[in-house]
Amino acid sequence: MICYNCKKEIDETDNYCRFCGAGQGSHMPWYYQMWGVWVLLFIIGPFCLWFLYKSPSKNKKAKIINAVLLTIVSALLCYQFYVAVKRVNDFYSSLLSGSLF
Ligand SMILES: [Zn+2]
Structure with a gap:
């Protein structure tokens, strides 16, 4: 899986990017x-x-x-x-x- 924010490789199970901290999937910011x-x-x-x-x-x-x-x-x-x-x-x-x- 690729982080939408920093485009770095992250784990499929990560709720938040371990590099930039952006929320993934259902943990995305509310306005997205x-x-x-x-x-x-x-x-x-x-x-x-x-x-x-x-x-x-x-x-x-x-x-x-x-x-x-x-x-x-x-x-x-x-x-x-x-x-x-x-x-x-x-x-x-x-x-x-x-x-x-
Ligand atoms: Zn990221």
């Missing part, structure tokens, strides 16, 4: 795990795709499926954010023009 990338979606939005791309996870198929789903959900979130900002903007515009009362 699939659930962590989904948590990041709600914190940094579409930029979470970068962590999915950098994730050393070996499961290419799951990565592609998650990338597609993350793109769709982040597009929907961006659209909802746009609608919310537009609504607030329209509200204040009508307040300023005095057409509300």
Whole structure:
């Protein structure tokens, strides 16, 4: 087995790299795990795709499926954010023009 971080040979049973200390498999940092990338979606939005791309996870198929789903959900979130900002903007515009009362 090769460490994803330092590319050195490590034992199959190692949970952490004996050279650089990077967690392996289920001991990877949370932001490189699939659930962590989904948590990041709600914190940094579409930029979470970068962590999915950098994730050393070996499961290419799951990565592609998650990338597609993350793109769709982040597009929907961006659209909802746009609608919310537009609504607030329209509200204040009508307040300023005095057409509300
Ligand atoms: Zn290492």
